[in-house]
């Protein structure tokens with residue numbers, strides 16, 4: 001049996017067949033699922049997917065929604081750039097493609113937030129296009145089975161893997177093959193402790209044979225990330241906290257966050273609320289790692305009194321603590337808010 005045949009056979013018995021985005025040829029529904037599944041496990045995605053599709057059933061309804069509402073439906077899934085790009089892409093489809101999801105792989109690939117592998121996955125599941133995918137799961141399986149050395153983030157290594165993926169593509173049954181690759185990577189050939197005993201590729205797998213599953217795929221080279229630091233103000237007035245909307249570009253773009261300050265917290269409080277702090281307490285610092293730097297966050301909890309507390313700008317609002325924790329906020333801000341609950 002070929003590589004593809006083994007996977008397809010395995011998938012019949014052991015693959016996932018009843019996920020909410022399976023059994024449809026609607027490219028929009030498949031696209032939403034593929035974006036949500038990036039960096040997120042199936043079990044986490046399912047309830048978000050169902051809620052998202054209930055509210056934004058098609059491209060026009062997503063395109064006509066506000067970014068705020070889209071991000072609120074993304075709240076808790078993390079990696080908000082995915083939600084922002086999905087929204088931008090829906091608007092582009094309305095403008096450039098008359099609201100119809102394009103079929104051409106290059107046009108799909110040109111939409112915000114859709115890389116080559118995601119474009120291929122959508123085309124495979126929606127149109128039965130014969131195209132290889134190369135997501136993180138597939139990179140891991142191929143690197144192990146064929147002992148491809150080198151970090152897959154390096155262009156040459158990635159292009160080797162693309163060639164390998166294209167050469168293994170079966171002539172038919174591409175949908176089952178593609179789903180099988182995804183499922184094997186997610187449920188058997190996991191990043192740590194792959195379950196080789198249950199793997200249909202075990203007899204061919206070099207990494208298993210040579211006991212090198214811990215070394216392959218080669219890890220990203222370690223590098224020191226530059227460090228930055230910031231102070232976030234947790235301004236509390238009774239059961240409300242002050243949130244501000246981040247600019248749409250830059251870190252946490254378009255999300256609600258705690259006001260950030262480089263001034264001393266006391267004068268920042270006065271400036272933001274018109275009141276001096278009633279009390280102030282430094283909370284434990286936390287570190288958030290972005291791709292290009294580490295951010296040390298120093299939260300300061302400030303109680304604000306008075307009855308005439310107003311948010312001084314339209315992009316700032318007082319919000320109930322519970323509601324704030326459910327809003328589209330960055331993960332470290334959620335952690336800080338949860339410390340209040």
Ligand code: SF4
Pocket residue numbers: 141144145188189190194195196197199200201202203205206207208213
């Ligand atoms: S044999 Fe093990 S390491 Fe190789 S592909 Fe299967 S699960 Fe992954």
